[in-house]
Amino acid sequence: MIPGRIEEDIEGDLGGTSLQRGVEVQRAQPLPGRVTLLAGYRFKRVAVADFEPVDVAGLDFSLFRDTRDSALDARRGAFLSLNLQISPKKIGSDFDFLKDGAEVHKHKTDPLKRSLEILENP
Helix, strand or coil: CCCEEEEEEEEEECCEEEEEEEEEEEEEEEECCCEEEEEEEEEEEEEECCCCCEEEEEEEEEEEEECCCCCCCCCCEEEEEEEEEEECHHHCCCCCEEEEEEEEEEECCCHHHHHHHHHHCC
16 A cells, blocks of 8 residues: 545745645655665645645655664664655646755764763663
C-alpha cells in the first residue's frame, strides 16, 4: 500500500488569506546500512486573495540514514538527509523549478557530563 494524504490549509495574515488544497503520495523503501529512500508526487493548488490560483506539482526524492539511539532524545549517532524536488510543467506545475537540501545532525554524549546528570537526577 502506498500512503498518501489530502490536505487543506487556510492561512491569513496582513497580506490577505490564502487557501491551499493538495494531495501527496509517497513510498518508502528501506535500503541496506540503515538507509531509507523516499519517493513521491505532490500536487497543491494555492489561491491567494486578489490573485489567480497557482498549481504547484513536484516529484520528491529523499535519501536518509539514521543511526541515532533515539529520534526524540538522541545521545549518540547521526542523522543525514539529502532531498530533491523536481517540479516541471509537464507534471502539472504552473512553473518549472528545482529545490534541493541537505541536513546533518551528529550526536555524541560526553561521558563525564552524562555521569553528572545521572548523579543529579537519581
